[in-house]
């Protein structure tokens with residue numbers, strides 16, 4: 001199968017849209033024609049040495065599209081189905097069997113190396129026949145087409161705007177799932193969200209949808225604080241304040257829940273200090289540096305919890321997010337700006353600078 005794909009060949013050069021050849025679909029896989037795919041901050045990780053992601057790589061892991069063909073043994077989706085592509089998982093480890101694929105024992109190898117854990121599948125060929133890693137989160141969807149393990153596919157109704165749905169498979173699922181699945185936010189509770197990118201704003205919207213009566217959004221950018229307020233935040237605070245914890249305490253009297261999407265230890269420390277004594281703080285995203293927390297805060301009953309992909313089972317959770325959206329409670333489409341795949345360089349710069357909340361590439 002011939003396709004066009006955005007290939008990252010160097011950690012410092014822009015993605016380049018090239019002709020590639022895809023193999024398959026093999027057993028348990030589907031070939032998907034991509035309608036749109038989000039640019040997530042995690043798509044910037046292959047540019048760093050932190051993970052040692054294989055290059056060259058086709059990036060992209062927030063795709064949505066139409067099933068064009070299925071391999072042997074595929075019964076979950078059929079040709080013509082509209083699908084959101086989410087993260088990959090093994091299906092057989094303790095977490096997967098317990099319905100928690102985001103903590104799959106093979107999560108790292110299946111999603112963050114670019115290579116199929118079996119070593120053979122998930123590879124595209126460039127025009128010279130060279131190998132290009134094409135298993136980024138099992139999908140590598142910065143492309144016109146991709147071959148995807150069927151476990152990561154979520155069928156969605158055909159009446160929906162397919163090209164916008166991909167980010168439900170990662171960024172929006174992560175923020176909303178942190179609130180609805182991991183922290184269990186309930187009616188009447190108070191929630192603090194630090195960092196109002198796509199993940200943080202999804203957490204803000206989900207907190208309001210869950211009935212939280214106080215939602216404090218924290219960001220250094222005034223424009224993002226305004227957007228958070230439009231989407232349901234009852235209070236906003238400047239994240240660069242030295243008195244962040246005290247300001248949150250003044251508003252909430254001790255927050256029930258906090259979600260950090262910044263990865264910055266001083267912000268996380270302030271969030272933990274601002275919690276009610278039985279409160280919980282979820283950490284989402286990529287953290288840098290050492291976290292120093294007074295252990296007495298934890299001894300008193302507070303919880304700090306790492307959260308991957310919103311603890312979501314995508315086939316259950318993405319339909320739930322679509323239902324919230326249809327009822328006007330989760331207007332994620334307001335955060336999206338479309339870019340042609342050929343302009344991926346501009347989209348990446350706008351994501352990195354914060355000029356756009358969620359870029360969606362249209363191949």
Ligand SMILES: [Zn+2]
Pocket residue numbers: 089090091092093094095096097101103104105106
């Ligand atoms: Zn597993």
Ligand SMILES: [Zn+2]
Pocket residue numbers: 040041042043061170171
């Ligand atoms: Zn992501």
